Every structure is written in structure tokens, then in C-alpha cells.
Amino acid sequence: MIANLVALAAEEEQNPLIPPGPELLIGTIAFAIVFFFFWKKLLPNINKVLEERRAAIEGGIEEADAMKVEAQSVLEQYKAQLAEARHEAARLRQEAQEQGAALIAEMRAEGQRQREEIVAAGHAQIEADRKAAASALRQDVGKLATELAGKLVGESLEDHARQSRVIDRFLDELEEKAEATR
Amino acid sequence: MSDNGCGFPAPGLHSFLFKPIATVGGFEFNKVMLLALITTLLVVCFFWAAFGKAKVVPGKIQMIGEAGYDFVRRGIVYETLGKREGEKWVPLMVSLFFFIWIMNIWSVIPLAQFPVSSVFAFPVVLAALVWILWVGLTFKRHGFVGFFKNVTGYDKSLGAVLPLVMLIEFLSNLIVRPFTHAVRLFANMFAGHLMLVMFTVASWYLLNSWMIPAAGVSFVMTVVMILFELFVQAVQAYVFVLLACSYIQGALAEHH
Secondary structure (H helix, E strand, O other): HHHHHHHHHHOOOOOOOOOHHHHHHHHHHHHHHHHHHHHHHHHHHHHHHHHHHHHHHEEEEEHHHHHHHHHOOOOOOOHHHHHHHHHHHHHHHHHHHHHHHHHHHHHOOOOOOOHHHHHHHHHHHHHHHHHHHOOOHHHHHHHHHHHHHHHHHOOOOOOOHHHHHHHHHHHHHHHHHHHHHH | OOOOOOOOOOOOHHHOOOOOEEEEEEEEOOOHHHHHHHHHHHHHOOOOOOOHOOOOOOOOHHHHHHHHHHHHHHHHHHHHHHHHHHHHHHHHHHHHHHHHHHHHHHOOOOHHHHHHHHOHHHHHHHHHHHHHHHHHHHHHHHHHHHHHHHOOOOHHHHHHHHHHHHHHHHHHHHHHHHHHHHHHHHHHHHHHHHHHHHHHHHHOOOOHHHHHHHHHHHHHHHHHHHHHHHHHHHHHHHHHHHHHHHHHHHHHHHOO
């Protein structure tokens, strides 16, 4: 086959493996033009667009991610606030309870104190009154006794009627006195 | 013209020669050159329509363009060179792939019906470009001694056979490889075109009296070959670019 080709080539003085000059030139120019356009204009163009597309897709994904993260953080924030509010409410309730209890205890103590004060005052008053009464009584009894003794000594004791009259009189006087002092 | 005596216009080397359609100051302009220039126009226009006013939300043409661009960028360049090293080679590889592919596709386009890349000059230009880049890059990366070691596959552990290995590697890397790089594309397209022409011409030639069934077979074969060629055209463009990338990768690699 190859021998045949070579023979033929020799015959026609045209070897297909010896490229003619003009074709080489045209081939070079034709390819150079293609390469030039691809290199300088077309591929930079499309690369820019592909890059933009990639950025757009990635940007979209990133944006979605950012929104998700934000939503998550807001949710957590709300949860934290809710928990805090619950905690605060519980704390307030407890505080109120404690305050209430303290108030009641205080009031009870105060009541107790007042009651004791009043009782003590009552006792003291009674005691004072008793003492005053006792001392007044003792005085009066002494005086009365002396008076009565004087009267008894002054009058004849024989006369029973007189004697009882005297006593009656004395007691009446005594009553009158008591009436008067009242 | 080869004539085997029965009048069958068998395709041969003459199928790859064209009379100039215009001569400008001694420069003979033929059909292949015209197709090459139309290839440039098509590639640039299509991608201008696709990427000229590229939008973030792509239209139909831009989507198709992006799919093709992505195939070369990710499927070939990133796969072989990696993303970091590969990025600056993307424009070259994308240009190579679409330029070669469209040059190949002319093979099955009515009226054109000739793969531009089956004229050796075109693969040679592209393979030479890759070869020059490879040599330059190897020098730049490894310096003179490094270049020599890289090209000859220098490895002390080989001992006595080292000189032989170095000679073979040297010839292989510097001379055979660029040649095969160009020939692989050229020969595939060349052979494909011969087959297509053969079956097409035969379908017509056999179209008389009792030979008509044979003409039918030949016609079916033409259709089959067209489908097969469509596949080969894409594969060859892919292979050419893949090899270009792997050569560049060899130049960038630390050691062989």
C-alpha cells in the first residue's frame, strides 16, 4: 500500500506527505485567526459569564445560609427571652410569696406584741388600782376602826339598843361616805 | 489518472489535488484553501454568536457553545494538565479541537465533500505548533540539561542499554512523535475520504442493468461510511487535542 502510494507519488511528482507551501500558509493563517478570537475575545467573555453564574449560584446559596443562620439566632434569642421571662415571673411570684409570708409574720408578731402590751397594761392598771384600793382601804379601815373605837368608848356599852344604833349609824355613815366618794 | 482498463474512475491521489479556482498574483487559490478559510469563518461566527454577548442565563446557541467548551476544557485539558497548569492552555486546545473538527466535517458536507485535514499541510501546521510549544516549554521548565534528560529519557539505572534508550527516545520524542501526531489525523481523513469517494463513485458506476443490486450495496455502504466518518472525525479531533495536552503535560512534568 505504502509502496504503491510512493510509486504513485513518484509517478505524479506529488507526494501527499510533502505539504505544499501555500497550504501551509493558509492553514497557519486560518488557525491563527481562530486562536486569536478564542484567546482574546470569546473565551474571556464566556469565562466571565461562567464566573458570574457561579458567583450568582453561590451567592444565592450563601444568602439562604445567612438567612437560615439569622432565623436560627432569632429563634434562640426568643427562646432565651421566653425562658428569662418565665424565670423572672417565677422569681417575682416567689418574692411576692416570701414578702407576703414575711408581712403576715410581721403583722402577727405586731399583733402579739400589742396584745401583750395591752394585757400587761391591763395587769399593771389592775395592780395599781388594787394597790391604791388596798392602801385607801387600809387607811380607811384604820381610821374607821379608831373612829368606831372612840365612839364605842364614848358611849355606854350596856345599852344594847344604843350600841346597835351606834353601829347602824356608823354603817350608814360609812355607806354615805362610800356614796359620796363614788 | 490511474486506469485499470474497465473505465472505473477509481479514486486515488488525484482525488486530493485541485485546480486553482483563482490565482492572485501567482498565488494559486484552490478549493481546500477556501474550505480552510470557511472553517475559520464558521468556527469564529458560531462562537461569536454563542459567546459574543454571553449571558448568565444562556440562550440555546450559548448552551451548545458552553457544552462544547466545557467538553474540551474539563474533559481534555483539566483531565490531563490539571486545573491549575491547564487553565492557560484552554484557549489553544479549544481552538485546535473545533478547528480540526470542522475541517474534518467538510468530508460529509454536500458540495464541499472534502476533509481539509486530508491535505497533509493542515495537520502539519497544527502538529508543528504543538511541537514548538513542547520544545520551548521543556527548555523553559528544565533548562538545557533538563531538556536533554527529558527528551532522551535519561535514567542511570538502565546501565549499559542507556545509550541505546537515549538514542531511541531522542528520535522518538523529537522526530517521530510530531510526525505521527500529524500523520494520525491526516491518514485517517485521507483514508476516510478515499472510502467515501470509492463507494460513492461505485454506486454511480454500477448503476446499469444486472449490476444494479451491487450499486444498491455500494450506496448502503456509502451511507454507513458517512456515519462512520462522522464518528471518526470527532474522534480524530479529540485524539489530536488529547495528545497535544499530554505532550504539554510531559514538558511540565518534573521527571519522565
